Amino acid sequence: MSLQALAEVIKERLGTLAKEVRIAKGHVEIVTEGGRLTEAARALKEMGFDHVKSVTAVDYPKEGKIRVTYHVSSYLKEDLSKYIVGLSVDVPRDNPIVETLVPLWNSAEFFEREVFEFFGVHFKGHPDLRPLLLIPELAEKRVLRKDFVVREEGIYEGVPHEYK
Amino acid sequence: MSISEGTIGELRAKGVEVKRLEREYYEIFIGPQHPGSGHMRIIVRLDGDIIVDADPDIGYVHRTMEKLSEGREWIKVTPLVERMTIIDACNVTLPYINAVEKLMDKRPSTRASYLRVLLCEINRIASHLYGFGIFGVFLGHSTAYMWGFGDREVFLELAEILTGTRLTYTYHIPGGVRRDMPQDFPQMARRAVRYMRNRMAEYEKIFLNNPVIVSRLRDVGVISKTRAAELGIVGPTLRGSGVRYDVRLNEPYEVYSELDFEVPVFEEGDALARTLVRMEEIKQSLNIIEQAVDWLEKHRDEPVIAKEDYEKLPKLHKELYEKTGRVKLLPTQISMKVPPGKAVARAEAGRGEIFYYVESDGGVMPYRVRVVTPSARNVIVFKKVVPGHRLMDLPAIYGSIDYFPPEADR
C-alpha cells in the first residue's frame, strides 16, 4: 500500500469526521474538529493504528490557535507500520481544551502530560494530569508557547565588578 | 484473624466504635541520586516487599532542547540535539537531518549514506555495550561493567578515527557528511569486528549463561505482545516482546534496504529476552559494518556530499577536500533557508525508534522541532509494568529497558 492509497482509505473510512486529509512529507495529515476527535481516533484505532508515537503541539499566535497532533502508527499490522498518520485538532489559544485519548491509546499518557505543561492545553478526562518534566513554578508559564521569550542572560552577569 | 461483618454489627449495636484500619503502604523514593545511571526518581509504594504503585518522576535533565532549537540556525540544531543521547549521537541526529533533507528535497550521495550507516552501526554497538555495562552495575556484576566499558572503547576509537571525536560527532550535514573515511580505516574496522566476534562468546559465558543473572532476569518484567503494542514501547524492549518492528526494516532509510542483516526477535518478553535482543543486535551490527566497509573501499570516487553541492564549492575548499577528506562548510550553508512545510522522520537508534517532527516557516531557523526519543516512550514501563513485582526486581527491569534519562528528558 502506497502513501496515496492509505490516504484514500483513511478518507473513505473517516468520511465527514475529517475536515481535511492530505499527504505531507513522509506522513498523512488529518485535520479534524474539536468535538469529533475521539470518534476519528476510534475509527483510526479500528483500522489498526495501535500506538501513539508523539503528541505534538505547535503554537500559532497570529492565528490564535494551537494545533495538537497525535502521530500514530501500528506495530501489529505490518502494512500500516510503514506509515505515520498525524491526527490534528485546532484549539483556541486562550482556552485550550482537548478531550483526552488516553482511554483509547494508553501510550499517549505521558505525552499529554508533556503538552499540558509546555502549552497549557487541558486534556479533559486525563487520569493523571500533572506536570511531568518541569517544576510547578515553570509549568505555569507555558514555556513552549511562542510568546514565552527566554531570558537573555548578560555575558558578564555574575562576574565581579572590576572585570566589567 | 479477621473479624466478620456480623461481629462488627453486634459491637456497633453495643455502642462500641469500630473503625477499619486502612492498609498501610510503605513509600520509598529511589533517586535522583542512586547507583546505576542516575538522573531520575521513582516514587514507589510498597506492600511488604511487593510494589503496588510506581510513579516515575523524570525531568531532572530537561535541558529545553525544543525551545532552544527555535532560536538557532538549522545546522546548529544538530550539536544541540545530539547532547540528549551523547552515547548514541549519530543515530539521534540522523532523522533530524533526514527531515531537513525532506523539506529541502535533497538526497545525500550514496557514499555519504554508507558512511552514515557505518557510523550509526559503530554507535549502536557502543550504545549497547554502555547499556550492558550499566546493567551490570545495577545487578552488582562489576565484571560486566568492566568488560562492557572496556570493549566500548574499541568502537569509540573507531568513531574517533572516522570523525575526530569520541562522542559528539556532528557528522551529518544536509546532503552528506563532514568527513571522508581515512585510507586505512577498513583494516581497523575489520580488526575491531574480529575482536568483538570473539568477545561475544565470552560475554555469553560470563553474563548471559550465568545462573545468578538468569535467575534474576527470567520471568521478570514480562510484557506480552499486545501489551507492548498498547503501551507503545520501542526498541529492544519491543522486540523482546515478540513484535517484529525495526525502522531499518519497516521503513528503510539511507541504504539499509541494500544491506543484509537480520532483526532479532524474542517471544518471552522478560528482562532476559531484552538483554538477549541487544546482544544479538551487536552481532548484526558487526555484519553491517563489514558490508559497509567493503562497499566504501570499492567506491572511492564519489564525493561525500551531494553532487550539486560539491560543484558549488570554491576551488580552495575542493583542494582541502581532496587533500584531507574534510568538507568545510560554506557560510551560505550555515544561514540557509529551508522551504516552508512539515516533515516527519524516524530512525532506529540504539534504544529504539526516534521520531522527529520538523516544521519550517521559510526562515533561517526552525519554527518547531519536536523530538520523541526511545527512552521517553519507554518511561511508561515503570508505571504500568513494575507494579506487582518485588522491589529487588526494579533494578533488573530498569537496566533491561536500558533507560537513559537525558534522552527521555531532552
Place this chain on the structure above:
Amino acid sequence: MGAGVGCPREGKVYAGNLNVAAKRAREILYGKLKLGEVVDWATTFSLWPVHLMTSCCGAEFAATWSPRFDAEQYGALPWISPRQTNFIIIEGTVTRKMACALRVTYEQMVHPKFVIAMGACALDGGLFYNSYNVVKPWEVVPVDIYIAGCPPPPEALAKAILDLRKKIREKKMASRWLTEGWREDREYLVPKEDVCRWWRP
C-alpha cells in the same frame, strides 16, 4: 621480616611495605610531620566521588573508571551513599530540578568535601546557555576545579582529580577545614529555600 609483606624484591616501595610504613609512622610520631599535613596527605588518596549523575557528561565519568583509563589508581572510587563520600563531580548541566538534589547530596556528605565541575555547561551553561531550566552549579555549591570541554575526555577528568590532589595539599584544604571550620569563601551563593522551593517530599 626482610622487605615486607608481599614485596618480591628489596629496595622497592610497595603498598604494604612494613619498613616504609613504620618509617612514616615514626616521622609522624616524632613530630617531623605535622598532623595537619598528614590529614591533607591522607585525604588526597581517598577522594571518593558520590554517584550523582547530573547530566550527559556522566557517560565520560563512567568511562573514566573503565579499564582503559582506570581512575581507581588515584584512590578514587564512585560510591553509592553520600554519607561515605567526600567528593562530588558535577557532570555537566544542572537543571532546576537537579539543583535541589545536588544541594541535598552535598549537604549530606562528610567534611572536608570537594567539588569538581565538569564540562562547559557547568561553567556557564555551555550549549544550553540562555535556557529557562538551567542553573549554574557554582551558585548552588562551591566549586574547586572546573574542566573545560563538551564533554571533557576521561583524561581531562583524571587530570582534574590529580589537580585537586595538588590543590588540597598546597592550600591545606582538608586540614584548614578541620581547624578553622567552615571557610568564608565557601559560603553558598543561593540559599536553600530558593534552590529547593519546588521540592515535593
